[in-house]
Amino acid sequence: MxxxxxxxxxxxxxxxxxxxxxxxxxxxxxxxxxxxxxxxxxxxxxxxxxxxxxxxxxxxxxxxxxxxxxxxxxxxxxxxxxxxxxxxxxxxxxxxxxxxxxxxxxxxxxxxxxxxxxxxxxxxxxxxxxxxxxxxxxxxxxxxxxxxxxxxxxxxxxxxxxxxxxxxxxxxDDPYEPTEAEHDADGREVLRAECHCGGVSFTIARPADCTGEMTSRSAELPDRWLACLDTCDDCRLVDGAHVIGWAEVPLSSLVPRVTADLELGTLKCYQSSKGVMRTFCGVCGATVFFRNLATSGNNVDVATGLLRAPEGVTAQRWLHWRHGRIVYPESGQKYHADFTNSLLQSFKAWAAKTYSEDEVTGHL
Incomplete structure (x- = not known):
């Protein structure tokens, strides 16, 4: 044969x-x-x-x-x-x-x-x-x-x-989606991010509860962090998937504290290129953080598949998927054009429909 x-x-x-x-x-x-x-x-x-x-x-x-x-x-x-x-x-x-x-x-x-x-x-x-x-x-x-x-x-x-x-x-019966919002010891709402084995677990604060420069906060929806999809070759080959979602947040928004070297729990670090740090759980393999030392400042990207938001996996009460943005689409198009072009079109249409005038003005 x-x-x-x-x-x-x-x-x-x-x-x-x-x-x-x-x-x-x-x-x-x-x-x-x-x-x-x-x-x-x-x-x-x-x-x-x-x-x-x-x-x-x-x-x-x-x-x-x-x-x-x-x-x-x-x-x-x-x-x-x-x-x-x-x-x-x-x-x-x-x-x-x-x-x-x-x-x-x-x-x-x-x-x-x-x-x-x-x-x-x-x-x-x-x-x-x-x-x-x-x-x-x-x-x-x-x-x-x-x-x-x-x-x-x-x-x-x-x-x-x-x-x-x-x-x-x-x-x-899925045990990984919470039904209620989580709050910290001071009663402030936080968003849990956790890998499957639980070896990496932390919370993310709202922009209003953080100090310092908030470059990753949405201008239109200031209670949320900016998020995007990524189809670059490097992400594909460290995740094993065509696409990943990232939410950019300040390191200061994370509890427990995450160091600039991205040390936390069972994390392992991999330098995918000069000055680019990526981390994953050494037990279950989940991608967790991405950080470019030259451009990220005090921010870090969190893999959005780990977020445990009561409203659903896209965490729309926490994240602003602004304009249906996909970064490095040219890499995705070279790898699998049908997939990337379809995602570009549908994701942009979803964002235009989702972020209506009422939502942008704060009535969601």
Whole structure:
């Protein structure tokens, strides 16, 4: 049977593997999972996972290896182990035990975002992956699936488990979305950010409760911080996803205190380029902070997939997604044009509809 070999690398290159897939199985379907576990282990709003055909497994290129180059994370109720690079934190995928598979013979779901350019474009000669659906969207009401209803000319359907599903719990049982606002010891409302394992947990204050220069506060909605989506290559290769959301906040707004070196809990630091610091949880792999020493000043970017806002995962009472802004769209367009162009259009339209005149004048 004719087959095709596809290669993938994380940002630092410590994880390097290939998959050899029957040509008849291509393009591999990719689902965008919105469950709380994926959000809080990645730091992104969704993962981009392609289930591999039976018997197909990643083959690591020496000196890279699964045991030596990655950390595995499997929580108490998991049916899979999630693997991420020990050096840069990039998620590479899961080995999956559902549907009769065992630890000795797992299936695999691979992060398609780690493979090279030109492999996702619909109808392209080299197409190897196709974005097919949003999964578990009821775990993320008002989530990223609203910002990407289509890819090119295709509508992305939404999949959720049926009632009484014994494998996937109902979205209403999701333990990661609080139902009430959190307050500090002085009674001021704060926003919790926390990775899945809880090794990194902190709160963010409102702009009015912070001191110093508030360059990251929204001018139109001064009770909120500015946020954006990012499709740059560096973020893609340290997160294992096409896109990530960032909220820029002052270091002074965080409790407990986070040092300028971004030390907190189980964080590990990775310098992706000169003067650029990125951190991830060393236990569950969640991307947490980004800081450019040359341009960030006293601010830091927080991965928005970790935010625990009662109003929903987009945290609209805390964040201003101003003008539906996406940074470094040219990188995303070079990597997967259909995805990035569709997101640019839909996200901008969502922002125009959401931030109405009444909201901008403070009546939300």
């Amino acid at each position: 004719a087959s095709r070999t596809l290669a993938a690398k994380c940002h630092c290159g410590a994880v390097h593997f290939s998959i050899t897939v029957p040509v008849a199985a291509l393009p591999l379907g990719v689902h965008l999972c919105h469950c709380s576990v994926c959000r809080t282990t990645h730091g992104t709003y969704t993962c981009f996972h392609a289930p591999l055909p039976a018997g197909v497994r990643p083959v690591f290129v020496a000196p890279s290896s699964l045991a030596g180059s990655t950390t595995g994370y499997r929580h108490a109720t998991a049916a899979c182990t999630r693997y991420f690079c020990k050096t840069c934190g990039c998620h590479i995928g899961d080995d999956d035990y559902e549907e009769g598979k065992t630890i000795d013979n797992p299936g695999w779901r691979i992060a398609s975002s780690l493979f090279g350019r030109g492999l996702h474009g619909d109808g392209s000669p080299g197409q190897a992956f196709m974005l097919r659906s949003h999964a578990l969207t009821k775990s993320a009401p008002s989530g990223f699936h609203e910002w990407l209803p289509t890819v090119g000319s295709r509508t992305l359907p939404k999949w959720n488990p049926k009632p009484r599903d014994t494998f996937y719990p109902p979205a209403t």
